[in-house]
Amino acid sequence: MKVKTSVTLSPEVLEAIDRRCGRATRSEFIERAAWELIRKAEHNERGKKDVALINRFADELNAEAEEFMSLQTEDWEGEPSAEG
Numbered sequence: 001m002k003v004k005t006s007v008t009l010s011p012e013v014l015e016a017i018d019r020r021c022g023r024a025t026r027s028e029f030i031e032r033a034a035w036e037l038i039r040k041a042e043h044n045e046r047g048k049k050d051v052a053l054i055n056r057f058a059d060e061l062n063a064e065a066e067e068f069m070s071l072q073t074e075d076w077e078g079e080p081s082a083e084g
Helices: 011-020 026-056 058-076
Strands: none
16 A cells, blocks of 8 residues: 655756656655665664674673684694693
């Protein structure tokens, strides 16, 4: 179902839409453009949430990585490994 709405655009934007919409109507073009912008915004929001989650556990993850790297360094230098 579609809902009729009124949007006010500058003449320059309207001309650009008309040049680019091809066989699509203005409404179809604007709806596709709006969905693309919405998807990008949602993707960015998910990315920000992922970064926040990673940052929340960064100290713990870094400590685990440092421990793992120290075990590899000991093996490389010929010292006893963690496996004994």
